[in-house]
Each structure stands twice: as structure tokens, then as C-alpha cells.
Amino acid sequence: DAGVIQSPRHEVTEMGQEVTLRCKPISGHNSLFWYRQTMMRGLELLIYFNNNVPIDDSGMPEDRFSAKMPNASFSTLKIQPSEPRDSAVYFCASTVSGRLAAKQFFGPGTRLTVL
Amino acid sequence: EDQVTQSPEALRLQEGESSSLNCSYTVSGLRGLFWYRQDPGKGPEFLFTLYSAGEEKEKERLKATLTKKESFLHITAPKPEDSATYLCAVQANQAGTALIFGKGTTLSVSS
Numbered sequence: 083d084a085g086v087i088q089s090p091r092h093e094v095t096e097m098g099q100e101v102t103l104r105c106k107p108i109s110g111h112n113s114l115f116w117y118r119q120t121m122m123r124g125l126e127l128l129i130y131f132n133n134n135v136p137i138d139d140s141g142m143p144e145d146r147f148s149a150k151m152p153n154a155s156f157s158t159l160k161i162q163p164s165e166p167r168d169s170a171v172y173f174c175a176s177t178v179s180g181r182l183a184a185k186q187f188f189g190p191g192t193r194l195t196v197l
Numbered sequence: 198e199d200q201v202t203q204s205p206e207a208l209r210l211q212e213g214e215s216s217s218l219n220c221s222y223t224v225s226g227l228r229g230l231f232w233y234r235q236d237p238g239k240g241p242e243f244l245f246t247l248y249s250a251g252e253e254k255e256k257e258r259l260k261a262t263l264t265k266k267e268s269f270l271h272i273t274a275p276k277p278e279d280s281a282t283y284l285c286a287v288q289a290n291q292a293g294t295a296l297i298f299g300k301g302t303t304l305s306v307s308s
Contacts, residue, residue, distance in 0.1 A: 113294050115294075115295070115296075125301075179294045190240050
């Protein structure tokens with residue numbers, strides 16, 4: 083199994099530039115999550131999708147952040163314009179949602195540095 | 198507000214020295230509590246799911262337990278390869294499939 087795939091693994095950009103992070107969930111999973119991890123705040127949920135539909139985006143810090151899931155096998159998280167405080171590790175996770183609590187499978191993350 | 202607090206933030210053990218990590222939670226109806234392990238530069242890796250108070254699960258040197266207010270991850274006779282950050286997360290009944298994570302406990306085991 084390929085697991086959750088994220089690209090790029092590392093991104094270094096300058097303030098004001100647009101950044102796009104990509105995620106391919108595990109085949110057959112119908113829920114996808116974007117998280118951000120920092121030393122100060124830990125792992126925070128940004129947004130999640132069920133069956134390609136955004137369910138909760140209350141964790142998205144501001145309008146500079148947007149996420150899409152055009153089909154079951156692909157999602158993007160875009161930051162425009164980027165700022166130094168956006169520097170963090172961004173994780174994508176997926177699962178099969180159901181009645182019981184379902185474990186989420188995480189990708190390797192994208193380390194973003196905004197200069 | 199749903200909340201997860203882990204303690205201690207960091208723990209240093211000698212090889213073979215058993216200990217426990219704590220996860221205290223406040224949630225409006227618990228659907229499940231999760232433990233993950235995270236190695237540096239990698240994504241969290243699933244360890245256990247606990248669903249109700251009194252439940253216990255084991256895997257090698259790790260044992261997770263659950264009460265109505267907290268969970269413990271017991272590490273018996275740890276080895277250096279157990280060094281990692283251990284994350285606790287809860288899923289609330291009203292939260293859909295979203296997880297709320299604690300900030301983790303970083304465990305270092307020296308030989």
C-alpha cells in the first residue's frame with residue numbers, strides 16, 4: 083500500500099508568494115483532513131472533507147488559506163499570499179468514516195518555510 | 198470546549214525503566230480516544246483506539262488504558278527504539294470525524 087502521499091516534502095518560499103500543497107489519500111478512504119503542526123500549538127485541524135465535500139473549515143486561520151478536493155483521489159491546500167507565520171509542517175490524513183471512531187492515516191508531511 | 202492535555206511534556210528514561218504518560222480530556226461525549234507515535238520528520242503513526250472507560254489495549258511494551266477523564270500509556274521496560282513523541286487525540290460524538298490532539302509527550306530512552 084502506498085499510504086497517504088504528499089508533495090512537495092519541503093517548500094521554501096518568500097513572503098507574498100503563493101504556495102500549493104498536494105495530497106493523495108489512501109484509495110477507498112472517503113474522509114480527508116489537513117493539519118498544521120508547530121512547536122507552539124501542536125497539531126491543529128485546518129479543514130476536513132467527507133466524500134469530497136468540505137465539512138468543517140473552522141480551523142482555517144484566515145482567508146489566505148483555501149482547500150479543494152476535486153475528486154476522491156486528490157486535494158490541495160493553497161496559501162496566498164504566504165507569510166512567515168505560516169511556516170510549519172502540514173499533514174494530510176485520510177480514513178474511512180463510519181459510526182465508530184476511525185483511525186486516521188497520516189502522510190509524511192510538507193515542511194513549509196516562508197522567508 | 199473539547200480539550201486534550203498531555204503530561205509530562207518530556208520524559209527521559211533509562212532502558213528498562215517503566216513509566217506512564219498521561220492524557221486528560223474534556224469532551225462532550227467521547228466517540229473514541231487515539232494514541233499515535235510520531236518520529237522526527239515523519240507523520241503520526243497509529244497505535245491504539247479506546248472506546249469506553251475500562252478498556253485496555255496492548256502492543257509489545259505499550260499498554261493503553263481509559264477512564265472517564267483520562268487515558269494512560271504505560272511503557273514497560275522501554276528500549277531506545279521507543280524514543281518518540283506520543284500523541285493523544287479524542288473524537289467527540291458531535292465533532293463528525295475530526296480529531297482534537299494534545300501537544301504530545303516526547304519520550305527519550307537511553308541505554
